[in-house]
Amino acid sequence: MSAAANHACKSWVLLHVGNRRFALPAESVIELAPPVRLHNFPHTSQLIAGVIVRRGRIVPVYDVAPILCGRESSVHRFYLIADRAFGVSSDASEASAIPVNGECELANGEMQPRDENAPLYIAGTLAIENENIDVLDLQKLVGVAGDNPGAADPAEPRP
Amino acid sequence: MKIATPDATKSRRSRSTEAVILFCIGVQTFAIAADAVQEIRSTDSLATAAIEMELAEVPKVRHLVERSHRTYYVVSGCAHFGLRVTRPTLVLILRQIRTAVLVDSIERMADVSRVHALPQAFQGTERQWYRGLAYLEDRVIPVIKPDGFLTPQEFARLDRAAKSIEPRHEFEGAVQA
Numbered sequence: 001m002s003a004a005a006n007h008a009c010k011s012w013v014l015l016h017v018g019n020r021r022f023a024l025p026a027e028s029v030i031e032l033a034p035p036v037r038l039h040n041f042p043h044t045s046q047l048i049a050g051v052i053v054r055r056g057r058i059v060p061v062y063d064v065a066p067i068l069c070g071r072e073s074s075v076h077r078f079y080l081i082a083d084r085a086f087g088v089s090s091d092a093s094e095a096s097a098i099p100v101n102g103e104c105e106l107a108n109g110e111m112q113p114r115d116e117n118a119p120l121y122i123a124g125t126l127a128i129e130n131e132n133i134d135v136l137d138l139q140k141l142v143g144v145a146g147d148n149p150g151a152a153d154p155a156e157p158r159p
Numbered sequence: 160m161k162i163a164t165p166d167a168t169k170s171r172r173s174r175s176t177e178a179v180i181l182f183c184i185g186v187q188t189f190a191i192a193a194d195a196v197q198e199i200r201s202t203d204s205l206a207t208a209a210i211e212m213e214l215a216e217v218p219k220v221r222h223l224v225e226r227s228h229r230t231y232y233v234v235s236g237c238a239h240f241g242l243r244v245t246r247p248t249l250v251l252i253l254r255q256i257r258t259a260v261l262v263d264s265i266e267r268m269a270d271v272s273r274v275h276a277l278p279q280a281f282q283g284t285e286r287q288w289y290r291g292l293a294y295l296e297d298r299v300i301p302v303i304k305p306d307g308f309l310t311p312q313e314f315a316r317l318d319r320a321a322k323s324i325e326p327r328h329e330f331e332g333a334v335q336a
Contacts, residue, residue, distance in 0.1 A: 042301075044241070045280065045283040
């Protein structure tokens with residue numbers, strides 16, 4: 001589900017990537033998965049760190065820390081699994097995982113419009129506990145590498 | 160009430176699983192449908208039959224072999240998947256496709272009950288490489304698409320290059336005689 005199209009959403013999952021907090025619409029979040037084995041194989045898709053297996057499903061893992069924090073983070077051992085939409089059809093979605101540090105919480109709040117200078121993958125902001133937390137648009141966030149190849153590693157096959 | 164005969168049980172089981180060959184290139188394990196492989200040979204046994212060829216547009220192919228009046232192009236598995244170069248010891252000669260693949264070792268055969276679709280998140284050339292993913296004994300193993308090693312355009316280029324090699328070899332053979 002696109003976060004931008006979800007202004008009515010009042011419930012959010014707050015997650016830590018690097019030393020920053022971000023939010024995702026709660027209804028797009030499937031689960032917080034424990035540290036499970038990350039499987040890897042050769043591919044050329046940018047941002048994908050590998051796959052994990054959850055409840056019989058193979059879930060791609062997006063390494064978004066370099067985009068959100070500008071560097072790799074070694075503290076991410078849990079996986080926040082959320083639906084990523086493909087195309088406009090609501091059934092064309094796929095469970096996708098983001099490595100997080102495990103400190104996730106549920107919060108309520110009204111999303112404010114995004115700053116016009118903010119990256120496109122920021123859908124808006126939440127004011128929670130005197131902090132402005134960016135709301136991520138997962139679809140746009142993981143599409144960043146395709147739009148801007150410099151945002152991630154070049155397309156060398158990843159073993 | 161019908162009682163299943165052993166034969167019926169066996170055929171049901173064979174329908175629900177697929178035999179694959181697990182092979183390794185470097186540290187990476189891949190799977191390929193067993194019925195997609197015609198022969199597995201050692202590189203030594205094919206060395207005398209292999210003809211060198213170099214085509215800048217298809218650098219992953221450096222040899223061809225003639226088998227049963229067909230020309231097979233030998234693809235380096237390392238180069239194809241972008242893996243660190245190793246010393247391959249085996250060649251998988253594929254069935255119905257004029258491709259042979261250099262690999263390091265055969266791990267074993269296995270039965271897979273399901274090949275999962277490659278997640279849509281994968282949008283690179285791996286969509287041509289893999290049929291999908293198998294989950295086998297706590298490992299996710301990519302299942303190779305046998306026709307994904309060479310594109311029709313690459314076959315056409317290689318066929319053109321191979322044609323120019325043939326007369327040269329005939330000439331060299333005549334001079335040696």
